[in-house]
Amino acid sequence: MADIIKLLPDHVANQIAAGEVVQRPASVVKELMENAIDAGASTIKLVVKEGGKTLIQVIDDGVGMSVTDARLSFERHATSKIQKAEDLFQLNTKGFRGEALASIAAIAHVEMQTRTEEDEVATHIKIEGSKIISQEVAVAPKGTSMMVKNLFFNIPARRNFLKSNHVELRHIMDEFQRVALAHSSISFHFYNNGSELFNLPSTNSRQRIVNIFGTKTNEKLVPVKEDTQVVKISGYISKPEFAKKSRGEQFFFVNNRFIKSPYLHHAILGAFDGLIKKENHPGYFLYLTVDPGSIDINIHPTKTEIKFDDEHTLYAILRSTVKHSLGQFNVMPSLDFEQDQNLETPYNYKNKSAELPKVIVDAGFNPFKEDSGTGSAQRPSFQKPSTKGWESLYVGMESNIGKNSGFSSVSFESDTITGSIFDNRKETIDTGATTFQLRRKYIVTTIKSGMVVIDQSRAHQRVLYEKFLKNITIKEAVSQQLLFPLSLTFSKSDCAIIEEIQDSLTTVGFVFDSIEGEEVKITGVPLSVPESEVGIILDQLISDYQQDFVVDGFSQTDILSKTLAKSLSVKTGEVLDSDSQLALVNDLFACKESGVSPFNKPIFVTISEDEIDKKFI
Ligand code: ADP
Ligand code: MG
Numbered sequence: 001m002a003d004i005i006k007l008l009p010d011h012v013a014n015q016i017a018a019g020e021v022v023q024r025p026a027s028v029v030k031e032l033m034e035n036a037i038d039a040g041a042s043t044i045k046l047v048v049k050e051g052g053k054t055l056i057q058v059i060d061d062g063v064g065m066s067v068t069d070a071r072l073s074f075e076r077h078a079t080s081k082i083q084k085a086e087d088l089f090q091l092n093t094k095g096f097r098g099e100a101l102a103s104i105a106a107i108a109h110v111e112m113q114t115r116t117e118e119d120e121v122a123t124h125i126k127i128e129g130s131k132i133i134s135q136e137v138a139v140a141p142k143g144t145s146m147m148v149k150n151l152f153f154n155i156p157a158r159r160n161f162l163k164s165n166h167v168e169l170r171h172i173m174d175e176f177q178r179v180a181l182a183h184s185s186i187s188f189h190f191y192n193n194g195s196e197l198f199n200l201p202s203t204n205s206r207q208r209i210v211n212i213f214g215t216k217t218n219e220k221l222v223p224v225k226e227d228t229q230v231v232k233i234s235g236y237i238s239k240p241e242f243a244k245k246s247r248g249e250q251f252f253f254v255n256n257r258f259i260k261s262p263y264l265h266h267a268i269l270g271a272f273d274g275l276i277k278k279e280n281h282p283g284y285f286l287y288l289t290v291d292p293g294s295i296d297i298n299i300h301p302t303k304t305e306i307k308f309d310d311e312h313t314l315y316a317i318l319r320s321t322v323k324h325s326l327g328q329f330n331v332m333p334s335l336d337f338e339q340d341q342n343l344e345t346p347y348n349y350k351n352k353s354a355e356l357p358k359v360i361v362d363a364g365f366n367p368f369k370e371d372s373g374t375g376s377a378q379r380p381s382f383q384k385p386s387t388k389g390w391e392s393l394y395v396g397m398e399s400n401i402g403k404n405s406g407f408s409s410v411s412f413e414s415d416t417i418t419g420s421i422f423d424n425r426k427e428t429i430d431t432g433a434t435t436f437q438l439r440r441k442y443i444v445t446t447i448k449s450g451m452v453v454i455d456q457s458r459a460h461q462r463v464l465y466e467k468f469l470k471n472i473t474i475k476e477a478v479s480q481q482l483l484f485p486l487s488l489t490f491s492k493s494d495c496a497i498i499e500e501i502q503d504s505l506t507t508v509g510f511v512f513d514s515i516e517g518e519e520v521k522i523t524g525v526p527l528s529v530p531e532s533e534v535g536i537i538l539d540q541l542i543s544d545y546q547q548d549f550v551v552d553g554f555s556q557t558d559i560l561s562k563t564l565a566k567s568l569s570v571k572t573g574e575v576l577d578s579d580s581q582l583a584l585v586n587d588l589f590a591c592k593e594s595g596v597s598p599f600n601k602p603i604f605v606t607i608s609e610d611e612i613d614k615k616f617i
Contacts, residue, residue, distance in 0.1 A: 025052025
């Protein structure tokens with residue numbers, strides 16, 4: 001048999017490698033910016049067009065390359081950063097694999113212009129799909145400009161796989177922010193489609209955070225500092241009261257490289273334990289410096305995961321350092337008796353005065369009464385400890401019995417209802433049904449076969465969710481004009497998200513006057529949204545979007561409807577008058593899918609007469 005194994009031609013090998021290194025425009029941005037940093041640049045300019053699909057350009061004032069190096073830099077495994085295997089353990093640079101430029105050049109149209117201090121002229125190289133198109137002498141300032149056009153031009157499948165420009169831009173912004181946060185002494189400029197998105201002067205790390213995430217970030221930051229033999233830690237955590245539902249701003253940098261570490265994240269969560277709600281996430285910007293020999297960053301080609309030699313120690317140090325900072329800056333209770341008393345209680349108790357628990361008994365409450373009349377919305381529902389809750393079932397029972405012909409005929413469904421009202425799936429509420437609210441959480445009512453207990457909040461979520469979905473699809477939202485335009489500030493990347501979903505927001509009734517820089521001006525809001533809630537709702541939306549990177553129109557409207565439904569729904573603990581209870585029940589059973597909430601949680605349970613009967617045997 002003839003030999004069949006052949007070495008792949010370089011350009012094929014490069015294309016394969018590119019699959020690992022370059023997933024999307026943001027990966028190119030990361031590689032080029034890191035090269036600029038490795039080249040010792042003090043100013044880096046990033047220019048992007050159409051989410052990086054048509055153009056990504058990084059211009060630096062670093063050391064530049066000689067003619068030979070310029071040419072060599074596009075070869076695979078060509079790097080100036082390591083020479084021998086041991087160097088891998090003393091890495092002080094971002095790059096070391098020498099495959100980024102080769103990979104990028106294999107799948108895009110690349111133009112590089114570069115000049116060193118010593119050279120009088122610059123080298124200008126054009127390369128497309130690994131093929132050198134031209135190499136010329138040019139006039140250019142010291143440093144390097146890398147222009148990457150038409151990414152994936154020769155891999156249509158990859159190109160088609162790219163998301164909308166907005167989504168790709170957001171990925172790019174994420175990478176940009178990570179790099180910019182890790183290098184506050186370097187100044188960065190970022191232009192998107194011809195307009196300036198970020199202008200970050202050389203500064204310290206706190207100011208850099210503020211410049212990126214907006215002025216209101218400053219008051220949220222608590223400094224963290226610790227020097228040990230294993231690790232040096234510096235940076236900031238955000239005060240517990242600013243913890244967000246979304247993962248939000250969480251950054252670990254190890255030796256100035258952004259990393260992801262669920263393990264270390266857990267250490268931070270531990271430090272915040274008891275200070276923030278379970279579902280909230282603390283924000284942090286933490287810079288760890290360790291001996292480069294004690295980490296292995298070679299795990300993943302895109303290099304956001306690293307392996308530490310002594311993770312356990314690091315975990316313990318990190319946790320106690322963050323805890324210490326929280327205590328030192330009076331955001332956590334401490335045992336210092338000379339301290340102001342107010343500071344000795346956790347933040348959420350600070351402004352509350354001690355009060356004896358009150359037991360409210362509503363003597364006039366009748367769960368079975370047809371119409372509880374006016375003022376019932378204000379009336380606290382009957383509350384007792386849960387073990388005694390059953391007693392309330394009997395409140396008013398006698399009067400109810402009185403109305404009926406006898407105890408045996410106590411029946412909650414109207415006699416006129418026939419079996420035909422049942423459709424095959426949905427249980428139908430009888431029209432004359434009585435409802436009552438149980439522990440400000442459930443609405444209890446009757447159905448033909450027994451009773452149904454409905455979670456009020458989930459039911460309302462479902463009703464609103466379907467309503468918003470419908471509004472978006474038929475584009476028929478009612479909006480209320482605001483008397484004064486509402487001006488809200490967000491970070492630039494949050495503004496980018498709002499811009500991205502602006503169309504969908506408009507379909508539910510938001511009217512935007514402008515979105516500029518960090519300011520969003522709103523002149524109209526959906527009819528059901530109170531003006532005071534707009535900021536909260538938009539914040540929630542942004543974090544929901546960050547969590548599930550939504551892409552196409554369908555999931556965008558879905559998330560939007562879910563978020564609005566979640567934010568605007570009646571919550572557990574709210575008292576509903578009987579009209580609202582009934583309306584909610586009717587609305588729920590008019591929904592397409594009344595069984596589960598938009599978040600896939602069950603909305604109601606039914607208890608059949610048989611089941612009840614059995615309990616009485
Ligand atoms: P790596 O960064 O892993 O070494 P790259 O493919 O990214 O591999 O780059 C190859 C080489 O090209 C680098 O080692 C460096 O010598 C040179 N190079 C790339 N970008 C720049 C730049 N902006 N300025 C100076 N030299 C650069
Ligand atoms: Mg590199």
